[in-house]
Amino acid sequence: xxxxxxxxxxxxxxxxxxxxxxxxxxxxxxxxxxxxxxxxxxxxxxxxxxxxxxxxxxxxxxxxxxxxxxxxxxxxxxxxxxxxxxxxxxxxxxxxxxxxxxxxxxxxxxxxxxxxxxxxxxxxxxxxxxxxxxxxxxxxxxxxxxxxxxxxxxxxxxxxxxxxxxxxxxxxxxxxxxxxxxxxxxxxxxxxxxxxxxxxxxxxxxxxxxxxxxxxxxxxxxxxxxxxxxxxxxxxxxxxxxxxxxxxxxxxxxxxxxxxxxxxxxxxxxxxxxxxxxxx
Amino acid sequence: xxxxxxxxxxxxxxxxxxxxxxxxxxxxxxxxxxxxxxxxxxxxxxxxxxxxxxxxxxxxxxxxxxxxxxxxxxxxxxxxxxxxxxxxxxxxxxxxxxxxxxxxxxxxxxxxxxxxxxxxxxxxxxxxxxxxxxxxxxxxxxxxxxxxxxxxxxxxxxxxxxxxxxxxxxxxxxxxxxxxxxxxxxxxxxxxxxxxxxxxxxxxxxxxxxxxxxxxxxxxx
Numbered sequence: 001x002x003x004x005x006x007x008x009x010x011x012x013x014x015x016x017x018x019x020x021x022x023x024x025x026x027x028x029x030x031x032x033x034x035x036x037x038x039x040x041x042x043x044x045x046x047x048x049x050x051x052x053x054x055x056x057x058x059x060x061x062x063x064x065x066x067x068x069x070x071x072x073x074x075x076x077x078x079x080x081x082x083x084x085x086x087x088x089x090x091x092x093x094x095x096x097x098x099x100x101x102x103x104x105x106x107x108x109x110x111x112x113x114x115x116x117x118x119x120x121x122x123x124x125x126x127x128x129x130x131x132x133x134x135x136x137x138x139x140x141x142x143x144x145x146x147x148x149x150x151x152x153x154x155x156x157x158x159x160x161x162x163x164x165x166x167x168x169x170x171x172x173x174x175x176x177x178x179x180x181x182x183x184x185x186x187x188x189x190x191x192x193x194x195x196x197x198x199x200x201x202x203x204x205x206x207x208x209x210x211x212x213x214x215x216x217x218x219x220x221x222x223x224x225x226x227x228x229x230x231x232x233x234x235x236x237x238x239x240x241x242x243x244x245x246x247x248x249x250x251x252x253x254x255x256x257x258x259x260x261x262x263x264x265x266x267x268x269x270x271x272x273x274x275x276x277x278x279x280x
Numbered sequence: 281x282x283x284x285x286x287x288x289x290x291x292x293x294x295x296x297x298x299x300x301x302x303x304x305x306x307x308x309x310x311x312x313x314x315x316x317x318x319x320x321x322x323x324x325x326x327x328x329x330x331x332x333x334x335x336x337x338x339x340x341x342x343x344x345x346x347x348x349x350x351x352x353x354x355x356x357x358x359x360x361x362x363x364x365x366x367x368x369x370x371x372x373x374x375x376x377x378x379x380x381x382x383x384x385x386x387x388x389x390x391x392x393x394x395x396x397x398x399x400x401x402x403x404x405x406x407x408x409x410x411x412x413x414x415x416x417x418x419x420x421x422x423x424x425x426x427x428x429x430x431x432x433x434x435x436x437x438x439x440x441x442x443x444x445x446x447x448x449x450x451x452x453x454x455x456x457x458x459x460x461x462x463x464x465x466x467x468x469x470x471x472x473x474x475x476x477x478x479x480x481x482x483x484x485x486x487x488x489x490x491x492x493x494x495x496x497x498x499x500x501x
Contacts, residue, residue, distance in 0.1 A: 234352075235352045263354040263355060263358075264354070264358065264495065265355065265359075272355050272356055275354050275355055276357045278283075278287075
């Protein structure tokens with residue numbers, strides 16, 4: 001398959017309630033198949049523009065890092081991918097976002113079904129005040145899947161948490177350490193078997209050892225999922241990502257390339273200045 | 281401010297590498313002059329001074345490692361440090377080759393008449409000086425000029441080697457003279473080889489400088 005072709009699987013088609021023709025022109029910076037693409041994406045919060053004409057093609061089963069100074073729009077961009085900005089009254093979105101060629105902002109797309117396909121992990125671990133078992137079961141329940149011990153174990157194993165909690169599944173998720181709580185949230189996010197896992201600074205509240213475990217986990221997750229991660233830690237972006245997108249103030253996507261190029265020889269002087277700490 | 285200190289240290293590293301390069305060029309040129317003039321005292325100073333070069337080399341290498349470990353440099357900063365790290369090694373090797381020249385001078389055998397130290401030896405030193413200047417001044421054209429000069433040096437070194445071999449084959453001397461001829465021939469061949477290597481190290485410095493400036497691997501091999 002050429003890089004310009006996108007595939008539409010039956011599960012993506014299940015996002016839509018009426019006929020929507022997929023856009024198959026997606027191009028990626030990588031040779032891998034594009035899974036999600038934006039075209040001239042602009043986001044406004046009231047009169048403030050948070051994203052400025054962002055066009056980007058993100059490849060499947062790879063880690064894409066979004067970096068940039070605070071307020072540059074990278075978290076806004078992340079939330080556009082699963083329509084979390086729909087929940088903000090003053091947010092206005094122009095442009096297109098396609099998942100496997102389907103416009104996710106089309107009226108025919110069900111946002112709840114979309115969020116099942118695009119899971120999210122936040123900066124601060126936010127397990128429900130329920131047992132470890134029930135936290136993961138929730139992920140299955142929202143997908144409408146049967147809750148079985150085997151599926152719970154599979155999700156916890158995929159989140160590299162099973163060995164640490166298998167004998168205490170009835171314990172509250174809130175009693176786990178910060179790093180374990182974050183991995184529990186990842187287990188909950190991947191239990192519905194999404195296509196994409198969005199991560200918004202998932203290790204910034206964790207100690208280095210716990211952060212390292214999450215990074216190792218991301219390495220494993222990408223075999224089955226596409227990971228898009230916002231991080232302020234540039235060394236983390238350099239360690240774990242395949243592509244890096246650099247946003248700068250004003251919501252402009254300044255440069256998007258493979259991570260090695262960004263961190264060894266960026267094309268844009270502003271990126272060079274930002275990643276070497278000359279401003280930001 | 282930590283970032284200001286970091287940028288100061290990067291600038292200092294570059295200055296220190298240039299100063300180290302100038303020191304090495306000076307030592308190499310002194311070694312060539314000592315060999316040409318048979319100056320045993322100067323040769324002895326060069327040999328005994330090599331430990332000081334090694335000490336400074338290890339200090340600067342340590343600075344590079346420390347900058348990487350403590351600042352996780354990227355992009356242009358990373359290329360500056362890694363290029364400097366490699367250039368330091370080339371400079372230290374040039375100093376070793378200068379020491380080789382000086383040790384052969386101490387040994388006392390004459391320089392083979394087929395080896396024109398005033399031309400070959402100094403040409404290699406000028407290449408090193410030009411490469412260090414290019415590193416100091418972001419001079420891309422000078423980097424490429426050093427590589428071009430090395431083609432000429434290689435050709436001149438090959439010609440000198442041919443002359444030594446031809447003279448050896450043409451010798452019709454008695455036993456005593458054969459021993460002297462063997463020493464002179466060996467020294468001549470080793471000297472030409474070392475000068476050619478000094479030129480190669482100069483090209484390495486130019487190549488790393490070009491990489492440092494533009495991530496351009498044109499001269500790397």
